[in-house]
Amino acid sequence: MIDPIAVEAPQVPAQPVPAHVGRSYWRAAFSRLRRNRIGMASGALLLFFVLVALTAPLIAGFITHTNYSSQDLTNTFASPLSPGHLLGTDDLGRDTLTRLLFGAQVSMGIGFLAVFVSLAIGAAVGLVAGYYGGLIDGLLMRFVDVILAIPSIFLFILMSILFKPSTVTLALIIASVGWGSIARLVRGEVLSVRTRDFMVATRALGASDARLIIRHLLPNVLHVLIVFGSLYLGSVILTEAALDFLGLGINPPIPSWGNMLTNSETFFFHSRWLVLWPGVTIFLAVLAANLFGNAVRDAFDPRLR
Amino acid sequence: MPGPLLGVHDLKTQFFTPEGVVKAVDGVSFELNAGETLGIVGESGSGKSVTAMSIMRLISPPGRIVEGRVLYDGRDLAKLSESEMQGIRGESIAMIFQDPMTSLNPVFKVGWQVGEPLMLHRGESKAKAFASAVSVLAKVGIPSPGDRARDYPHHFSGGMRQRAMIAMGLTTTPKVLIADEPTTALDVTIQAQILELLRTVNREFGTATILITHNLGVVAGMCERVMVMYAGKVVESGPTEDVFAHPTHPYTWSLLRSIPRLDAERHEPLKPIEGLPPDLIDLPSGCAFHPRCPFAIEKCSRDVPPLNRVGDSQLAACWVTQSGTELPHA
Amino acid sequence: MLKYLLSRVVATIPVVIGVTVVTFVVMHIAAGSYVPGLDLNPNLKPEDEEAIKRYLGLDRPWPEQYLTWIGGVIHGDFGRSMIDGSLVSRHIGDRLPATLELTVTAILLGVLISIPLGVTGALRRGSKLDHALTAMSVGGFAIPGFWLGLMLILFFSVQLQAWGLPFLPSGGVMTPGTGGGDLLDRIVHLIMPATVLSFVYLSIWSRFTRSSMLEVLAQDYVRTARAKGMSERRVVYLHALRNAVIPLVTLVGLELPSLVAGGLIVEVVFSWPGIGKLLYERAIQTDYSTVLGITTFAALLVVAGNLLADFLYAFLDPRIRYA
Numbered sequence: 001m002i003d004p005i006a007v008e009a010p011q012v013p014a015q016p017v018p019a020h021v022g023r024s025y026w027r028a029a030f031s032r033l034r035r036n037r038i039g040m041a042s043g044a045l046l047l048f049f050v051l052v053a054l055t056a057p058l059i060a061g062f063i064t065h066t067n068y069s070s071q072d073l074t075n076t077f078a079s080p081l082s083p084g085h086l087l088g089t090d091d092l093g094r095d096t097l098t099r100l101l102f103g104a105q106v107s108m109g110i111g112f113l114a115v116f117v118s119l120a121i122g123a124a125v126g127l128v129a130g131y132y133g134g135l136i137d138g139l140l141m142r143f144v145d146v147i148l149a150i151p152s153i154f155l156f157i158l159m160s161i162l163f164k165p166s167t168v169t170l171a172l173i174i175a176s177v178g179w180g181s182i183a184r185l186v187r188g189e190v191l192s193v194r195t196r197d198f199m200v201a202t203r204a205l206g207a208s209d210a211r212l213i214i215r216h217l218l219p220n221v222l223h224v225l226i227v228f229g230s231l232y233l234g235s236v237i238l239t240e241a242a243l244d245f246l247g248l249g250i251n252p253p254i255p256s257w258g259n260m261l262t263n264s265e266t267f268f269f270h271s272r273w274l275v276l277w278p279g280v281t282i283f284l285a286v287l288a289a290n291l292f293g294n295a296v297r298d299a300f301d302p303r304l305r
Numbered sequence: 306m307p308g309p310l311l312g313v314h315d316l317k318t319q320f321f322t323p324e325g326v327v328k329a330v331d332g333v334s335f336e337l338n339a340g341e342t343l344g345i346v347g348e349s350g351s352g353k354s355v356t357a358m359s360i361m362r363l364i365s366p367p368g369r370i371v372e373g374r375v376l377y378d379g380r381d382l383a384k385l386s387e388s389e390m391q392g393i394r395g396e397s398i399a400m401i402f403q404d405p406m407t408s409l410n411p412v413f414k415v416g417w418q419v420g421e422p423l424m425l426h427r428g429e430s431k432a433k434a435f436a437s438a439v440s441v442l443a444k445v446g447i448p449s450p451g452d453r454a455r456d457y458p459h460h461f462s463g464g465m466r467q468r469a470m471i472a473m474g475l476t477t478t479p480k481v482l483i484a485d486e487p488t489t490a491l492d493v494t495i496q497a498q499i500l501e502l503l504r505t506v507n508r509e510f511g512t513a514t515i516l517i518t519h520n521l522g523v524v525a526g527m528c529e530r531v532m533v534m535y536a537g538k539v540v541e542s543g544p545t546e547d548v549f550a551h552p553t554h555p556y557t558w559s560l561l562r563s564i565p566r567l568d569a570e571r572h573e574p575l576k577p578i579e580g581l582p583p584d585l586i587d588l589p590s591g592c593a594f595h596p597r598c599p600f601a602i603e604k605c606s607r608d609v610p611p612l613n614r615v616g617d618s619q620l621a622a623c624w625v626t627q628s629g630t631e632l633p634h635a
Numbered sequence: 636m637l638k639y640l641l642s643r644v645v646a647t648i649p650v651v652i653g654v655t656v657v658t659f660v661v662m663h664i665a666a667g668s669y670v671p672g673l674d675l676n677p678n679l680k681p682e683d684e685e686a687i688k689r690y691l692g693l694d695r696p697w698p699e700q701y702l703t704w705i706g707g708v709i710h711g712d713f714g715r716s717m718i719d720g721s722l723v724s725r726h727i728g729d730r731l732p733a734t735l736e737l738t739v740t741a742i743l744l745g746v747l748i749s750i751p752l753g754v755t756g757a758l759r760r761g762s763k764l765d766h767a768l769t770a771m772s773v774g775g776f777a778i779p780g781f782w783l784g785l786m787l788i789l790f791f792s793v794q795l796q797a798w799g800l801p802f803l804p805s806g807g808v809m810t811p812g813t814g815g816g817d818l819l820d821r822i823v824h825l826i827m828p829a830t831v832l833s834f835v836y837l838s839i840w841s842r843f844t845r846s847s848m849l850e851v852l853a854q855d856y857v858r859t860a861r862a863k864g865m866s867e868r869r870v871v872y873l874h875a876l877r878n879a880v881i882p883l884v885t886l887v888g889l890e891l892p893s894l895v896a897g898g899l900i901v902e903v904v905f906s907w908p909g910i911g912k913l914l915y916e917r918a919i920q921t922d923y924s925t926v927l928g929i930t931t932f933a934a935l936l937v938v939a940g941n942l943l944a945d946f947l948y949a950f951l952d953p954r955i956r957y958a
Contacts, residue, residue, distance in 0.1 A: 142649050142650065142653060143653065145649075145650045145653070146650055146653030146654050146657055149650055149653075149654055149934045149937045149938050149941075150654060150657070150658075150930060150933070150934040150937070151896030151897075151899075151930070151933050151934065151937060152896070153896050153897065153899050153900070153911075154896050154899070154914060154926075154929070154930045154933055155930070157899075157914065157915065157918045157926070158661070158918070158923075158926050158927070158930060160918075161918050161919075161921055161923070161926070162661075162664075162923075234776075234777065238777075238779055238780075241779055241781075242779065242780070242781055242900050245779075245781050245900075246781075246900070246903060246915065247919075248918070258779075261781070261782060261785065264785065265785060265788065265789060265793070268789050268793055269793075269797075275782075275785060275786065275789060278782075279778075279779060279782035279785075279786070282779050282782065283774075283777050283778055283779065283782075284777075286776075286777040286778075286779070287773070287774065287777035290773060290776060290777055291773065294773070361862060363858065363861055363862060387867075388866070390864075391864045391865065391866060392864065393864065394861070394862055394863065394864030395862060395863035395864030395865075396864055399862070400862045402855060402858065402859060402862075404855055407854060407855040407856060408855045408856055408858070408859045409856055409859065410856040410859070410860065410874055410877075410878070411856070411878065411952075411953065411954060412877050412878055412881075412951075412952070412953055413874075413877075421863060421865075422863050422864065425863065425864060425865050426864065457953040457954070459953070459954045470859075473859075473863070
C-alpha cells in the first residue's frame with residue numbers, strides 16, 4: 001500500500017530503499033489530485049469559504065457597510081436585492097449577507113480547529129498504542145471503545161451544558177470525540193507498518209522509540225490522517241451547525257449558519273429566504289469539503305475507485 | 306468417423322482499451338474430436354485463456370469476438386444469442402478455472418454449487434441435484450462425499466476444491482471440458498493427483514478435454530495432441546509425442562530447450578528464450594516471434610507465416626521449417 | 636460460531652464498565668453531591684441537609700458510590716432527575732418505543748432503498764444513471780439533517796395547508812386524541828421524520844453497496860457461475876448479491892450508534908416524543924442526572940447493538956458460522 005519510506009533520510013544511513021522514492025510518492029499523489037477536476041473545483045470552493053471567513057470584517061466593511069448585529073426594526077424581512085441588502089434582512093432587520101459572512105468565520109474556524117485537534121490527539125494515541133502494543137495498546141483501545149460507544153451528540157449536548165462553549169471550546173468539545181476513530185485508524189496502519197524491514201533495520205542502528213515513532217512511523221501514517229481529515233471536515237461543520245441550531249452551541253448575537261436557522265420556521269411566511277440562505281450555505285460548504293476529501297482520498301489510494 | 310466435435314475457425318478476439326486495441330486472439334483455428342485430449346500451451350499473454358473464454362462466450366467489454374466461427378453441434382457459438390449460449394455453457398461445454406481457492410462461492414454449500422448445473426439445465430429439484438452432486442463428488446475421489454457436500458468451501462483444501470470444481474463441470478456429463486490452468490495454483494503432489502483425475506474422467510466419461518497450461522510437463526503427461534500459442538496465434542500443433550520429439554517451430558524448440566535437465570552438466574548455463582513477449586497492441590511485423598528467434602531469416606520480419614503442414618503430422622507457422630529446414634535437436 | 640460469539644460478549648464487558656465509570660465521573664464533576672429538590676425548601680437547616688445526604692448515601696466514599704451506581708444500572712435504575720426526582724428509567728420506558736419506531740423504520744427504509752440503488756449503480760457503472768445516483772449520494776450527504784427536516788415541514792405541512800391542499804402533520808407521533816390505534820394516522824406522522832433520518836444513511840449505504848457489488852462481481856466465483864450457464868440475473872441476484880450484502884450488514888451495525896442518538900435532531904425538529912427529545916428537553920433545564928442516565932442507557936444500547944450486528948454478521952457469513 002504505502003512505500004515504507006521516511007520523507008527524509010538524513011542521519012540514518014542504511015535505509016533499504018533510497019529516500020527519493022518517498023518524495024515521488026507524495027509527488028504522484030499531488031499530481032493525481034491536481035488532475036481531478038471535480039476535486040480541484042471543490043478545493044477552490046472550500047478555499048473560497050476559508051478566505052471569506054478570514055476576511056469577513058473587511059468584506060462587510062467594503063460591500064455591506066454594516067456589522068452582524070446592527071438591527072433596523074424598520075426594515076425587517078426585506079427581500080433579497082433590496083437596497084443595501086443583497087440577500088435581505090432577518091426578523092430584526094440585520095443584514096443576512098453580513099451574518100452569513102461572519103457565520104463563515106464560526107463554521108470554518110471551528111471546523112478546521114476541531115479537525116486539527118482530533119488528528120493531533122488521535123495520531124498520538126494511535127501511534128503510541130500501535131507501536132507499544134500489549135497493555136498500553138489494550139488500555140488505550142478500550143478507552144477509545146468507551147468513547148465511541150457513547151453517542152457523540154449526547155456527549156456534545158452534555159458538555160455544552162457543562163461548559164457553556166465559546167468558539168474554541170466548542171471546537172474542543174467536538175474534537176474530544178472525533179479523535180477516537182482516527183486513533184483506531186492510525187493504530188491499524190501502525191500495526192501493518194511496524195513490522196516492516198526498515199523499522200527493524202532502523203532500530204538495530206540504535207534509534208530510540210521516540211525517534212522511530214516521530215521520524216519513521218508518522219510519515220507513513222500521514223496519508224491516513226490527511227484523507228480522514230479532509231473527509232471529517234464536512235461532518236464537523238454539520239455537527240456544529242446542528243448544535244447551534246439547537247441553541248446549544250454558538251448563540252446570537254454571534255451569527256452562525258446553524259443559529260440563523262433556529263426557530264426560523266416561525267418566520268416562514270414573512271420571508272422564505274431566511275430559511276433558505278443559511279441551509280444552502282452549509283450545504284455548499286459541506287459539499288465542497290466532502291468532494292475535496294473524496295479527491296484527496298482518491299489521490300492517495302486510487303485503487304479504491 | 307463423424308466430423309470434429311468442436312471446430313474453431315480463424316477466431317479473432319480483441320480488447321478495445323484506451324491504450325489501443327489488444328489483439329489477444331489473432332486468427333486461431335483448430336479442431337477437437339470427440340473424446341480427445343488437447344493441450345494448449347503458451348506463456349502469459351499468448352491468448353490461450355482468451356481463446357477458451359471466447360469459445361465459452363465469456364468475454365466481456367472492452368473485449369469482443371470480432372471475427373471467426375466456433376462450430377459445435379452444427380451451430381456457430383459465436384453467433385448464438387446469450388440465452389442460447391447459456392443453454393450450452395455448463396451443460397455441453399464445461400469450464401474449470403485456475404484458482405480453486407477463489408472459484409467457489411463462499412456462502413453456498415459445496416453440494417449445492419456442484420449440483421447447480423443440474424438444477425439449471427435439467428430442471429432437477431434441489432434435493433435431487435444435491436444427491437447427484439454427492440455421487441459425482443464420490444467419483445472425483447472426495448472421501449465421505451455425503452458429509453462434505455454439506456460443507457462450505459472454506460472447509461475444503463485446495464486440492465479438494467479443485468476436485469469439487471471438476472465435479473461441478475461433470476455433473477451434466479458434458480461433451481467438452483475446458484480446464485484453464487487447473488493445477489497451477491496447487492502443490493506439486495496435488496497437481497499429479499488432479500491430472501490423474503482428469504485422465505480418468507477423459508477415459509471413463511469420454512469427455513473431450515482441452516487442457517490449457519504453460520507447463521510442458523503437464524501436457525506431456527496428459528494430452529494426445531498439443532497446440533502451441535504465441536502472441537495470439539497458433540504457431541505449432543500436432544501429436545504431443547511428435548511435437549516434443551522434433552518440434553517444427555523455433556518457439557516450441559526454444560521452450561523445450563529451456564527446460565532444465567537432470568542429465569545436464571553442472572556448469573552448463575540454462576538456456577532461456579532471449580527477449581520479452583511482445584506487446585499485443587503493437588505487434589512486431591511479420592512473424593511475431595522473429596525478434597527472439599535464433600533461426601529468423603529476412604522473410605520472417607516481413608511476412609506473417611501461415612499455419613501449414615510440416616513433416617507428417619505437425620502444423621507449424623514458420624517460414625524456416627516450411628521451406629524444409631529441420632531444427633537441430635532441442 | 637459459539638466461541639466467536641462468546642468472545643464478542645466478553646469483549647464488551649470492559650466497555651460497559653468503562654461507560655459507567657465515565658458517566659459516573661462526569662456526574663460528579665457536574666453535580667457533586669447535589670440532591671434534587673433540596674434547594675426548593677427554604678426551611679431546610681444545614682444539619683437536615685447533612686442528614687438527607689447521609690441517608691441518600693452521598694457522603695460515602697466515591698468507589699462505594701460508584702458500586703451503587705453500577706449496581707443500579709445493572710438493575711435498570713439509571714438515577715433520578717435533579718429537577719423533580721423522577722426516575723430516569725421511567726422516562727426512558729415511556730419514550731423508548733417512540734424512538735425505536737422511528738429509528739427502526741429509518742434503518743429499514745435505508746437498507747431497502749440502498750440495495751437496489753447500489754446494485755443499479757454497479758450494474759450500470761459509468762452510465763449517466765450511475766453518475767446521477769452518485770451525485771445524489773454525495774449531495775445527500777452534505778445536506779444538514781435539521782435543515783432538510785425544516786424544509787420538508789415548511790413545504791408539506793405549512794405551505795400545502797396554506798394552499799388548501801392535503802398536508803402532512805408537522806410533528807408528533809399521532810394526532811392527539813386518537814390513542815395511537817389508527818395505523819394510517821401513525822404512518823402519516825412517521826413519513827417525514829423517517830425519511831429525513833434515513834436520508835444520510837441512504838447516501839452512504841447506496842454508494843457502499845455499489846462498491847461492494849463491483850468488488851464481488853470481479854471475483855472468480857462469479858466467473859464460475861457464468862460458466863455454469865445461468866442467466867445474468869441469477870448471477871447477480873443470487874450468487875453476487877448474497878456476498879455483497881455481508882459488508883453492508885457490518886456497516887449498518889457500525890451506524891447503530893448514530894441511529895440511536897442521531898435521531899435526536901430529527902426528534903427535536905419533528906417534536907417526536909423519543910429519547911433524544913427527552914435528553915434535549917432535560918439538557919435545556921440543566922438536569923444533569925437525567926442527561927447522564929439517558930446517556931448511560933444509550934451507550935449500553937449501542938454496545939448491545941454492536942453485539943447484535945456481530946451476531947448477524949456471524950450468521951450471514953458461513954466462514955464464521957461454521958468455523
